Amino acid sequence: MGGGDADSASPIGRAQMGRGRCFLETAGVEASAAPQAGRASEAGRMNVGVAHSEVNPNTRVMNSRGIWLAYIILVGLLHVVLLSIPFFSIPVVWTLTNVIHNLAMYVFLHTVKGTPFETPDQGKARLLTHWEQMDYGLQFTSSRKFLSISPIVLYLLASFYTKYDAAHFLINTASLLSVLLPKLPQFHGVRLFGINKY
Amino acid sequence: MFFSPSLVPPSHNIVVNGKECINFASFNFLGLLDNPRLKAAALASLKKCGVGTCGPRGFYGTFDVHLDLEDRLAKFMKTEEAIIYSYGFATIASAIPAYSKRGDIVFVDKAACFAIQKGLQASRSDIKLFNHNDMDDLQRLLKEQEIEDQKNPRKARVTRRFIVVEGLYMNTGTICPLPELVKLKYRYKARIFLEESLSFGVLGEHGRGVTEHFGIDIDDIDLISANMENSLASIGGFCCGRSFVIDHQRLSGQGYCFSASLPPLLAAAAIEALNIMEENPGIFAVLKEKCKRIHKALQGISGLKVVGESISPAFHLQLEESTGCRERDVKLLQEIVTQCMDRGIALTLARYLEKEEKYLPPPSIRVVVTVEQTEEELEKAATTISKVAQTVLL
DSSP states (O other), rough: OOOTTOSSSSSHHHHSSSSSSSSOOOTTOOOOOOTTTTTTGGGGGGGGGOOOSOOOOGGGGGGTTHHHHHHHHHHHHHHHHTTSSTTTOOHHHHHHHHHHHHHHHHHHHHHBBBBSSOTTTTTTTTTTBBHHHGGGGGGSOHHHHHHHHHHHHHHHHHHHHHHTTTHHHEEEEHHHHHHHHGGSGGTTTTOOOGOOOO | OOOOSSOOSSSEEEEETTEEEEEEEOOOOOTTTOOOHHHHHHHHHHHHOSSSSBBBBTTTTTOOHHHHHHHHHHHHOOOOOOOOSHHHHHHHHHHHHHHOOOOOOEEETTTTTHHHHHHHHTOOOOEEOOTTTTTHHHHHHHHHHHHHHOOOOOHTTTEEEEEEEEEEEETTOOBBBBHHHHHHHHHTTTEEEOOTTTTTTTSSSSSSHOOOOOOOGGSSSEEEEEEETTTOOOSSSSEEEEEHHHTTHHHHHHHHSBBBOHHHHHHHHHHHHHHHHHHHHHHHHHHHHHHHHHHHHHTTTTTEEEESSSSOEEEEEESSOOOOHHHHHHHHHHHHHHHHHHEEEEEEOOOOOOOOSHHHHEEEEEOOOTOOOOHHHHHHHHHHHHHHHHHOOO
């Protein structure tokens, strides 16, 4: 799987093989016709500042060139920063990485709604979270799969490094559930108890 | 019925189907369509800048005349800023969706013109219609909305509310009750969009529109939109208001960003028309007098009733009793129009896209009074219409 294991191939090779060079569309194909991370739509080729006819650019952010790699590097950076704090043990550091990553993901993908810029869609995306806006609501695109799998990978790593301790297990599992449930297609547009509706 | 067009501007005297008529059909309220000063200004601009601008305002289509005209309009209306559109219909149809989006609520009069209806359709907002000029109905709707808001205050905080009215309604010739509207605005916290296409250059002491007519502070109205195709005898439209409001349209007004800008010769003509309006403010009183006169003269016609205010220069003549079928009504009125045309008075039926209008007004003849019509011509028109109506309707 392309984006997940950043330790294998060299970063330069990864980036070149990565986004934007392929013209095949994976959107809408449920099965793994996308063994590589590189099967992106043309938005991967959209550069900053060029004219485009994208109604809501928020929908294409997670498909853009280099963003998966940047995301992985950011998580790695978080982990390294936490590791450099002297009084945290390794299990604590991994649990903290997992929890902080999931918290940030929950806030940015499932809490913040709308767009920071004006869009010509007359406010269609005003009440939608970023996850719901991704690819205009199309499910099981490669970016959605990537962002669903990355907390799971972190969870597995955290479980291993905390030696399956009970307390850490509870915290990590709760955190993982909080970030996996909103990603289910059944939860698209659902607001429990009217929280975050407007 | 199709009348062959003539290649002369539709000014005071026009030739329709080979007959010379006095024009009671064109919205040439101040008679500026054939004004030599306007023509000279337009020709001078034509020699300097050419015909078209070949671009929208944001892409090499802004000329100094555009900035001048915006400046002059803002100064004339005593607002902070004005913005020009190159087509009158597109002005209000672009202004409304620039501010009102999905989930917002717009309270509109049922007699709103087609351009407003298209703007509302493009905005995808919730539309609440109130009966024409019925402030009690509007208050009822606003109260209901207030109760809804109290049930869900979070939703209310992100919902914008607008009231869209016309100064002088084109479909009925009546004036909106602006003082009550401003009171309702402040009580129920809604923004007012005023469409002044027919009242700009007509109402008010200096022609500034319905706000001057009622003596209301112009800052109470959030957006005034008007087209320049009536009193100003040009093409296009403008919106004016506070800079904070108008500046938003420079990026969000679809008709502003994505249409070629107004040809500079028309902008120059509009500036000249504004000059004329500022130089002789007496024409507005003259126009009002003429309107009152013909209104009174047309009162007693059997079979036709006059719909519209006495100072409205564009009013309607409807059948007093409809025959029951709209087509037959239209045929009768068309017969009146044709016979009037034979006797030298050019009138027109009010035309609508019948399938597209939300509240189709009843068929009517629209009579337009201009400053150029003399009193004899007004008398002649009144007698002609009454004689023709008697022969056709009885």
